[in-house]
Amino acid sequence: GENVEQHPSTLSVQEGDSAVIKCTYSDSASNYFPWYKQELGKRPQLIIDIRSNVGEKKDQRIAVTLNKTAKHFSLHITETQPEDSAVYFCAASGGSSNTGKLIFGQGTTLQVKP
Amino acid sequence: DSGVTQTPKHLITATGQRVTLRCSPRSGDLSVYWYQQSLDQGLQFLIQYYNGEERAKGNILERFSAQQFPDLHSELNLSSLELGDSALYFCASSVGWGDGNTIYFGEGSWLTVV
Numbered sequence: 001g002e003n004v005e006q007h008p009s010t011l012s013v014q015e016g017d018s019a020v021i022k023c024t025y026s027d028s029a030s031n032y033f034p035w036y037k038q039e040l041g042k043r044p045q046l047i048i049d050i051r052s053n054v055g056e057k058k059d060q061r062i063a064v065t066l067n068k069t070a071k072h073f074s075l076h077i078t079e080t081q082p083e084d085s086a087v088y089f090c091a092a093s094g095g096s097s098n099t100g101k102l103i104f105g106q107g108t109t110l111q112v113k114p
Numbered sequence: 115d116s117g118v119t120q121t122p123k124h125l126i127t128a129t130g131q132r133v134t135l136r137c138s139p140r141s142g143d144l145s146v147y148w149y150q151q152s153l154d155q156g157l158q159f160l161i162q163y164y165n166g167e168e169r170a171k172g173n174i175l176e177r178f179s180a181q182q183f184p185d186l187h188s189e190l191n192l193s194s195l196e197l198g199d200s201a202l203y204f205c206a207s208s209v210g211w212g213d214g215n216t217i218y219f220g221e222g223s224w225l226t227v228v
Binding site for chain 2: 030031032034036042043044045046049051089091093097098099100101102103104105106107
């Protein structure tokens, strides 16, 4: 069935360093890949997304890359700041079912040390 | 504020009981999704409705049911509650159905079963 794997589960970096989170998906028909940031006890918030006709997208310190052939996509955060500390979830659209539902990865807890 | 409204925010109930969680989507959104997030767990897709009709079903237990009403609000009914049902239940909405629609999450309903 549809599955999204996310790595690493935890990531600790020094302030100012870069952070990279990687995801792979199983349904080759998936064509929409959003990333959500969730602070403790809060709702997931969309931070960036990419569609299958684009290989890379950047928004200030955040970038996402997509490799459809390998079925993986990554989140890159540069010049990390303490306020970037949160849980990050990757997701893939439902793919073959084309309903729009998102299948999420297991999440990555990012800790940025001052 | 995402515009997705969920009530109640917190709920404590006993095992064997039944509860109803309510969600109002963003103005203009026709799709509603329900997700379950247990402690230290990712976001598990439960069910999706579009304009009153069920569109997709995930790992939703038979003890759980949902519906979307003509005014587009949705309710998630959880019955014969067990301790393991304690979780944060998120409602999300999007304008349409189909891959690529941006999905916005509500603040969630914290359910504690004692």
